Amino acid sequence: MDELLDQLVRLTEGTLSRMGELTVEELEEWVDAREGLVSEILLQPPESFHSEERRRTAQLELRLSAKLISRMEELRNEASQHLNKVGTARTQRSAYDVAYTPESFYFDKKK
Structure with a gap:
């Protein structure tokens, strides 16, 4: 149990040190690795969580993870703003695009 928590903290600290x-x-790799470790931790018997040291380690992990999750939310918001800009630009550009095929011909009929 202690080894799993330590691995989780080391993984998060390593990722956090390169956050910029x-x-x-x-x-995504961090999320996958973290999910695997958390799943293994949850398979442990509930009695193994009663240690004060384990609680402190788990709380440290949660605080560190919150920073990375915040960064992920920032990236999501940046991507959303960029997609909105692209959509707006596409809408504006389509208003000026030619609505006919440039290789088509128009024939008048004489009356």
Whole structure:
């Protein structure tokens, strides 16, 4: 149990130390690795959580993870804003696009 918590804290601290240069893919890897460790921890018997040291380690992990989750939310908001800008630009551009096929012909009939 202690080893799993320590691995989780080391994983989060390592990821947190490179937070400014993290890519979305690296954050995804962190989430996957973290999920695996948390799943293993949850398989432990409930009595193993009663240690004060384990509680402090788990609280530390939660505080560190909150920083990374905040960064992930920032990235999500940036991506959302960028998509909104692209959508707005596309809408504005389509208003000026030609509504006909440039290779088509128009024939008048004489009356």
